[in-house]
Amino acid sequence: MKWFQYLCTLAKALNHKDDVVNEFLTPGQLVKHPDQSDWGVGQVQSVVGHKITVNFEQAGKVVINGALISLELISQSNR
Template sequence: MEDLNAILSPGMRVRHPGQPDWGTGQVQSNVSARVTVNFRDVGKVVIDSTRVGLIPLFDE
């Protein structure tokens, strides 16, 4: 079980690779391979880091 989002920390901006219509999200927490992200267009979503690798955004 590999945590694909281990580098993410609260406040970082991300995108979900399989849901581009969700827009940009902000990481709220990253605990035990569960990342809570507040997406601009859909609200808070909990992501399983063993299944989905979020895309960090460094230029937004």
């Protein structure tokens, strides 16, 4: 458990400015996973702490650790 906490802290420190986007995500917003473009566009279902549940077009419901992954917020026009 301490190892996981260390990795989360390290990821947050290395990626702090991008993590700010995850902090403002709300249900209904459209996002993309930065490393999984084949998942398509996803709609945020819930945000509880760093746990972000997203329903992706091609991958279905996925729970993302927002401390490790910074989702890309998209607008309807960028879709």
